[in-house]
Amino acid sequence: MSRLLTPTQAAELLAVTPKHLLELTNEGALRWVNIGLEGKRPTRRYKQDDLADFIERRSQKACRYIESTANQNTPLTSSFAVVDFSAPRARATSARRSAS
Template sequence: MSLMTPREAADLLSVSTKHLRKLTNAGVIRHVIVGNGTQRERRRYSAEDLQAFIDARSRQADPSNRPPGGPATKASHIIGIDFQALRAARENAKRRE
């Protein structure tokens, strides 16, 4: 089993290393501490743990949850306005005064 560096894990998840660190500190993503850790923890991530995170966060849209009469079912009632004609009529009215 090979372990990934934080940069490699972040790239795999398409997040920044800062966000990966926040997820790890929150206990959302498991990690492995390598080295003796006397000065600083060196974290590594397994592909299995990252896949478990992806699986836990994966969602599929449920079309039955869409509210009835939503945008997919409404007909568009757009009325075209000729702004140039309105402007010309306004200018003609001013000239007559």
């Protein structure tokens, strides 16, 4: 049987804050053991084996951002042009002045 860790110890092992550990637990990504009394606020403890499984599940083999650029569907340069929105207003203003 693996040793039970407190939330602070488990957070240290995962190199996260206790708040982030609680968020992972609440979303169901990380298992925990309730050693508290029934009907009261839970006292959470974490098994070392569950933390090791979590680390293994979250481990990535390759970074998806380093893939070959040959497979990209979008161009790397922008084809957008800068539009001067003040020019039509200036023309309208000058046209009103000349009509007066």
